[in-house]
Structures are given as structure tokens and as C-alpha cells.
Amino acid sequence: MLMRVAGSDAVEVYTAGERLIMFAIIPLIGIEMAVVSVAGAAYGGRHYDKLRVIHHFSILLGLVIALCTSIITWLFSSQIASIFTYSVETAYLAPSIAAFLVVMCFFYPFLPPGMMSSSIFQGVGKGMTSFAITVLRELVFVIIFAWIFGFVLGFGELGIWWGITAGDILGCVVAYVWARTYFQRLRANT
Structure with a gap:
């Protein structure tokens, strides 16, 4: 989708930005x-x-x-992006990577409910439920929202970023609701 709306630079921005996001969520992965x-x-x-x-x-x-x-990502997105675009060949990507990070930091607070809900399902032996939540979030919600925001609404690269954010947020909300429903059923059966 990014290649279609904005070319290879958009893919480079996304790839670099996703690497930075992975650094940001390492503590959450540890808790998970x-x-x-x-x-x-x-x-x-x-x-x-x-x-x-x-x-x-x-x-x-x-x-x-x-x-x-x-908050740190939002406040220091330019500085964070510049650390990873220090060479002459990649310096022109820094503003785009910073913009990507600003958009993506909006879904960070929604990650814990989604991640921890998936982990609960893994812990109780319901790995397929956890897998279904991940597929729903990444292969359904993210793709649909990225397509709608990027192509249908015509927001291009920025729309795809917001679509990824919206899809992740919705996926995490669904995971949380699914876990709470599971707890209620578990409580009713004991």
C-alpha cells in the first residue's frame, strides 16, 4: 500500500519507524x-x-x-529519528520518520490491554484464541483501516499510518473485551 501511494521512501520510513516502535514496546513485551x-x-x-x-x-x-x-516519543520524535538517520544518504528521511513516530505513539496506551489479554489466553492454554486476536488485529483491522484511510478517503501515506494506528487500537479493544468476557464465563462456570 505504501509503495502505491508514496513510493519506496515511504517503505523506508515505515521500516525504520517500526524498528523504533519495537524498542519502545520492549518493556511491554517483558510484562507480557x-x-x-x-x-x-x-x-x-x-x-x-x-x-x-x-x-x-x-x-x-x-x-x-x-x-x-x-509522551517521550511524541516530545522527542525528531531527535529519536535523527539518531537513526545520521548518514548523508538517510538524513532526508528524518522528518518523515519523526512524523510517523508522532502518529504511532497514539496507539501505545492501547497496547497493554491488548497485549496482556492475549497473554492471559496463552497462559490458560487458549493459544488459538490469542492467535485469532492477533490475526484479527493485524490482518483484518489494520489492513482494512489502512486501505480505507489511505485509498478510500485519499489521505495517502499519512492515512495508512493512521489506519495502522486505528486498526491496532480497535484490535486491542477487542482483545480486552474478549478477555473480560472470558473471565465472566469462567466465573459463572465455577
Whole structure:
């Protein structure tokens, strides 16, 4: 999609920006991995009420980290982009990468509910549910929103960025609601 609306530079901006996003979410990935183990132990010990506590606490901790990371990314996007575009050949990409980071930082606070919900499902042995959430988010919501914003509404490269953000946000909200529904069903069956 990016090649079609903006050319190869747009792909370079996206690739560099995604690498930076991966750095930003490393702490959330660490929490996510811990949630899998802790949720598995609680589920295996039949302490189903603790799953909701694990979910809630991990989301709160992740939210604090994500908000801080989002604010730092928003405030220092130009400086962060310039670190990764220091050569003469890539310096012209710095403003675009900074703009990409500004758009993407809006979905950081939505990541913890989605990530921790997927981890809960992995921990309780419902890996296919976690996989379905990821497919729904990345292959359905992100692609549909990127296409709508980029092509249908005609916003081009910026529209694709906002489409990715909107798709990720919706996917994380769906994951959170799915997990809360699972907790209610689990509680009703015990």
C-alpha cells in the first residue's frame, strides 16, 4: 500500500519507524511474557479469580509505561529519528520518520490491554484464541483501516499510518473485551 501511494521512501520510513516502535514496546513485551507464566500458574492452580487481578495489574503497569513512552516519543520524535538517520544518504528521511513516530505513539496506551489479554489466553492454554486476536488485529483491522484511510478517503501515506494506528487500537479493544468476557464465563462456570 505504501509503495502505491508514496513510493519506496515511504517503505523506508515505515521500516525504520517500526524498528523504533519495537524498542519502545520492549518493556511491554517483558510484562507480557511474565503474564503468560503467572496466568498459567494461577489457572493451573485453579485460582481463576486471580486471573482478573493479574490482567488488571499488568494492564495498569503497562499503561503507565506506555503513557510515558508515548509522551517521550511524541516530545522527542525528531531527535529519536535523527539518531537513526545520521548518514548523508538517510538524513532526508528524518522528518518523515519523526512524523510517523508522532502518529504511532497514539496507539501505545492501547497496547497493554491488548497485549496482556492475549497473554492471559496463552497462559490458560487458549493459544488459538490469542492467535485469532492477533490475526484479527493485524490482518483484518489494520489492513482494512489502512486501505480505507489511505485509498478510500485519499489521505495517502499519512492515512495508512493512521489506519495502522486505528486498526491496532480497535484490535486491542477487542482483545480486552474478549478477555473480560472470558473471565465472566469462567466465573459463572465455577
